[in-house]
Amino acid sequence: MTEGSPELARLLLKHTVEEFLYREAELLDERRYEEWLDLFTEDVHYWMPMRRNVPRDEPEREFTRPGVDVNWFDEGKDTLTRRVRQILTGVHWAEEPPSRICHLVANVQVLRASPAGPAPAEVEVKSRFIVYRNRVETETDFLVGKREDLLRRVGGDWRIARRKIVLDQNVLLAKNLTVFF
């Protein structure tokens, strides 16, 4: 592997993507929500479908559809921004007192980069998450699943232009979803 080789470029790309995702998790866990919002493009689509139990040979029905069905989330930056502003009011009782939240991001895979070459403008990234929430005294949620992100390079850094969040639950076991993914 030599400097300028495709392998090295792929490693560097994966490294910058991972650094970006870890930085994002850090902002969330440090409750720096407004800075977190800045990581999204203005046209972001933030989507968490619900998951149905369906026969193995009917996988197309497993997920509720964006733009058509009721989902857990199916929104753009405007609603995400309102969610952040709500937490910051200090009277959003579901997050007041604030939860202790920890995001673990793993299994980062760069699935596609375009255009090909050392400096792609967009990359599709898949990862796994464990979001741990503990609040008040003993209340604890483990939210585990996958994310599929479209990252876009804006001014030398990545921005999230699309995020699909697959939560591996059917009936939601948490009483609410006041955490971000």
Next chain:
Amino acid sequence: MGDASRERVGRLVDVEQGIVSREIFVNDEIYRQELERIFARAWLFLGHESQIPRPGDYFVSSMGEESVILCRDRAGRIHVFLNSCRHRGMKVCRYDEGNTVEFMCPYHGWSYGTDGALVGVPFARDAYGNDLDRARWGLIEVPRLESYKGTIWATWDPAAPAFLDYLGGYKLYLDLLLDAWDGREGGTEVIGGTHKWLMPCNWKFPAENFSGDRYHGVSHRSVDMVGLGPSGKGRRDTQERNESRWLDVSFPDLGHSMIAFLRAHDAPIAPAYQDAPVVAEYFRQCEEERRRRRGAEWRLFGGPGTVFPNASPLARQPRTLAVWHPRGPHQTEAWRWYLVDADAPAEVKDFLRHYYIRYSGPSGLTEQDDMENWNYAHAASRGTIARQHPYNYEMGLGRATGAFEDHGLALPGMISDVTGSASESNQRGFYTRWRQLMGARSWAELAAP
């Protein structure tokens, strides 16, 4: 009539004084009795016809704690079956919804047609001879089922009153949810996807909240500050409410209730849905049409309510139907369906869908705070000391009238005009019916004078 439980629930629920014991929320024995005397007896909401449009379509629902299959058979007839094999009890369907020709039990292989008939028994001839009477061993089916304006309801009690009698005068208010916006009867459908989530509280917390709690504005202050309504502010469009009389409507002998509104007799159509001109114009035209069709009744519009015991319509903004399934005294599984006019333009449906999602359920900005409050209200009511001190439901005692009238428009129900304020008349009505059902051994005893 000398039922000991009647005296007991009478002590626990003193609606005349506006006092309700915390025991009824946290006591294991009372919970078990609720399953028998309320959930095995009352009409319960199961799903919507638009979820099972074709023969063979099914949707797995719940009645009380128990899983049931809502199914349209090959001949197009709707059934509700207990989701449990007659042989050894295994669930015969562990999918949420779909289309099938049969339900086969994965334990020993008994299989049932979409009409519930036992159609397949492995080794039937060799193992049973010809002695198994298949006609006796079909899926257990509810004795009573009603499809009302697309919504499907059922009860396990053959002696229950007819569904429309069970609704009584509340029909007018449930119709505020189920009729088309332009005043035609019926015509609603549900959007795909049913929200399902667990809440750590007794099922009566959400049921009574929806029955008529106008008082919990502080719960949702953060939403009012941020704004998520269809005109960009608050939780919903407020002008039409502000120009109306606020009516708490309760049917204590039925248990149903709704937060309703009555426009002034000469009120114009208030602007709404201002975030999207196409949507705003659609609703304005619907309101004009509704006024033309319904006359004075156009003035009435609805809010949250509860059909006793655990189905809660939210008639207007957002337009939803929730069910609070009991899952033990300390846990509730909430399910919610989202309704739109079936023939509304796609742009209107999509606008509403976005609004519903950001308002409702565990990911909705508004209801997130409800869950927090019900969670810790319940938790803080379980203690030895806490249980000795009842909740207060005195607000607006004695203010309701059974003869409400406004400019010639008479409305059914016990009605409190709470304009600019609130009452707990609806909650008292809910617990009046709860006390009746819990204190009676049968529908016959309930109906006795």
